[in-house]
Amino acid sequence: MKKVLVVDDSLSVVRQLEKILNESGDFICVGHANNGAEAIKMNHSANPDIICMDMNMPGMDGLTALRSLVMLDKDVQVVMVTSLGGVGDKFTEAIKLGAKNVISKPFEAENVLRILRAL
Amino acid sequence: MAVKFFGQFLVEQDAVTGESLLHAIELQERTNLKLGEMAVAMGFITNQDIETAHSAQLSKDMKLGDLLLDLGFLSLNQLEEVIARQKATHLYIGEALVKVGALTADKLDYYLAQFKADQAPFVVERVELPEWLNENVATWEAVVDLTYKMITRVVGIQFRPGKFMEIAALSNNHMIAAMDLSGDLTARYMLSVSSNTQKAIARAILREENVEEESVEILEDTVMEFINIVCGNVVAKASQSGINLEINPPITIHPPVSGLPVPDGYRGVSFPIHVGNDEIMEMALFIK
Numbered sequence: 001m002k003k004v005l006v007v008d009d010s011l012s013v014v015r016q017l018e019k020i021l022n023e024s025g026d027f028i029c030v031g032h033a034n035n036g037a038e039a040i041k042m043n044h045s046a047n048p049d050i051i052c053m054d055m056n057m058p059g060m061d062g063l064t065a066l067r068s069l070v071m072l073d074k075d076v077q078v079v080m081v082t083s084l085g086g087v088g089d090k091f092t093e094a095i096k097l098g099a100k101n102v103i104s105k106p107f108e109a110e111n112v113l114r115i116l117r118a119l
Numbered sequence: 120m121a122v123k124f125f126g127q128f129l130v131e132q133d134a135v136t137g138e139s140l141l142h143a144i145e146l147q148e149r150t151n152l153k154l155g156e157m158a159v160a161m162g163f164i165t166n167q168d169i170e171t172a173h174s175a176q177l178s179k180d181m182k183l184g185d186l187l188l189d190l191g192f193l194s195l196n197q198l199e200e201v202i203a204r205q206k207a208t209h210l211y212i213g214e215a216l217v218k219v220g221a222l223t224a225d226k227l228d229y230y231l232a233q234f235k236a237d238q239a240p241f242v243v244e245r246v247e248l249p250e251w252l253n254e255n256v257a258t259w260e261a262v263v264d265l266t267y268k269m270i271t272r273v274v275g276i277q278f279r280p281g282k283f284m285e286i287a288a289l290s291n292n293h294m295i296a297a298m299d300l301s302g303d304l305t306a307r308y309m310l311s312v313s314s315n316t317q318k319a320i321a322r323a324i325l326r327e328e329n330v331e332e333e334s335v336e337i338l339e340d341t342v343m344e345f346i347n348i349v350c351g352n353v354v355a356k357a358s359q360s361g362i363n364l365e366i367n368p369p370i371t372i373h374p375p376v377s378g379l380p381v382p383d384g385y386r387g388v389s390f391p392i393h394v395g396n397d398e399i400m401e402m403a404l405f406i407k
Contacts, residue, residue, distance in 0.1 A: 009368060012324045012341045019326060056347070058368050083351020084366070086122040087358045092144060095137040101130060104121035104355075105348045106273050111120075111131070118133055 001025075004116070005048035006032040007039040007065070008081070009057045013105075017052055017081070020109045027116060036065025043069055043076060050116060052103075055082040055090060063093060070098035077119050079103060081112075120272060121348075122241045122265075122355040126212050128234045129222075139221035143212060146219055150210040154184055158193060158201045168192045240268065243356065249285060249388055252406070255304060258364075259404075261356040262308065262349075263390055266402045269349050270392070274323045276316075278400075281391035288378035289389060289403045293317055295372040295379060296342040298350045302364040303357075305407035309372070309379075310346050312400045319394075320345050343369035381405050 004027050006017045014032045021027040030046045033039040037060040039053060051069065055062035062080060069076050078099050084090045085104030094102050101115050126144070129135045135143075152160060155169040164187065172186045179186060184202070187193040193201070213231060216222040222230070246263040248256065270278055289295065292311040300306045312320065317338055321330040324341040347369050354364045372379060381387035382405060389403040 010340055010344045010347070011337055012321075012344045015325055015337070056351075056366060056368055083121075083348050084354060085127060086124060086352065086355025088124045088126070089358070091124070091127045092141070095130070095141060099137070101137065102127060103131070104123060104127070105351060106120050106269070108120055114133075115131065 002027050002049040002116070003030040003046070004028065004050045004052060005030060005039065005042055005046055007034075007036070007042075007051060007053035007057075007062070008032070009034050009054065013054065013081070017112070020112055024113050026113070034059075036060030036062060036068070039065050040068055040072065043073060049077065050119060051076060051078045052081050052112075052116075053078055055080055055084050055094070063090075063097060066094065066097045066099055079115060079119070081105065081107065120240075122352040122359075123234075123238065124212075124355075124359065125231070125234055126216075128237060129216070129230060132230065132233070134226065134230055135216055135221045139216065139219060140212075142219045143215035143221060146215045147210050147212060150208070150215075152205065152208075154201060154205065155187075157205050158187065158197070161197075161201060161204065163197045163201065164192045240272065241265070241352070241356070247283060249283060251386065252388070255362060257360055258304065258353070258357045258362050262353050262404065263402065265352050265356065266310070266349050266390070267392075269345070269352070273345065273348060274320050276319050276394060279393040281393055281399075284389050284391070286381065286387040286389045286403065288380040289374070289387065289401065289405075290378045291374050291376050292401070294339055294342060295374060296339070296346045296369055297372050298343075298346050298369045299367045300350065300353075300364050301367070303362045304364060307385075307405040308346060308350055308353075309403045309405070310342065310349075310400065311403065312342055313394075313398050315398055316394055316400050317342055339371045343371060 004021050006014050008014050018029045021029045033042045035057045053062045080094045080099045080102045083105040085102045091102050126140045130137050158164045184198050213227045243261045243264045246260045252259050293314045295309050295311045297309045318330050321338050321341040350366045357364050385405040385407050387405050389401050392400045
């Protein structure tokens with residue numbers, strides 16, 4: 001079972017993703033971070049296989065955190081989960097910085113799981 | 120189930136990799152010349168003329184094409200020729216993906232049809248707006264119409280949109296979630312909801328049948344997440360028309376009984392949304 005870290009300042013998104021992941025049988029949520037800085041710390045302590053991360057968060061935003069995560073851990077697999085996924089520049093920047101995919105909100109459980117299973 | 124652009128749709132569908140999409144975008148950037156570059160390539164102006172026009176742009180709020188006309192560097196006929204050449208030679212992302220070998224022409228046709236169907240629910244419909252909101256109409260229509268569409272698609276409740284009202288203050292309600300839009304436009308987007316509507320939103324966002332035991336913090340967070348979804352999709356839609364917007368994380372406001380006054384320098388407009396027989400939620404904008 002793959003370990004997933006969820007990074008989002010919204011408690012309700014964390015709840016949504018936790019539920020989808022833990023009910024899938026293929027993934028387990030090993031924790032959540034409220035912003036990019038916490039994500040970098042928790043990538044070290046929780047050692048997840050995948051990080052699902054929002055872009056728009058107070059404090060360190062998702063794209064800044066993505067840049068650091070990829071620099072610090074070349075094996076990290078980050079999927080951005082964001083309401084800004086449909087913004088061309090944001091999507092392209094995330095992929096350029098090393099995100100494996102970008103999931104737009106609102107998302108469907110099947111779509112999230114299909115994308116994570118493809119990693 | 121969100122506003123997307125074609126490249127994103129293809130990566131999400133696993134039809135192309137992120138890497139090949141980046142190659143295609145690089146090819147687009149090399150092929151699709153900007154207006155000034157095209158005018159130089161056509162021999163109408165020099166790079167020095169562009170430099171001069173860019174310097175003039177610091178003091179004049181004009182588009183480059185208008186400025187090149189104003190400075191006498193281009194005639195109107197030449198400007199029209201440049202724009203026509205830009206359109207005729209524009210390389211779309213799908214064509215670029217075929218050129219870099221990431222997609223076949225047949226697959227491109229197939230995925231274009233799939234994409235069109237995927238995005239059909241997000242084609243923005245006409246919305247009645249105040250007369251003073253006569254600039255960037257498409258974006259303001261997207262704000263209102265995508266709110267309606269997301270209420271239907273995400274929350275799944277029946278409602279009836281009411282006629283807009285110019286307001287001096289947004290009426291008090293159980294809670295107001297707000298999000299600031301900045302960039303090419305400056306506005307505060309707000310959704311004011313009753314306790315019942317807040318719970319309906321919470322049930323949908325949390326995917327739970329019963330939210331009676333949920334904390335106030337979680338219930339409020341679900342409304343903030345809902346407006347985050349709306350505004351993120353508005354930003355995506357606006358970007359397709361060349362309007363660049365940024366959003367800040369959402370906040371919750373508990374205004375006094377007298378309501379939330381429109382700040383100086385802003386105008387307020389409210390779009391009542393009738394839910395059931397006697398419930399009203401309001402989508403409101405304070406626009407600079």
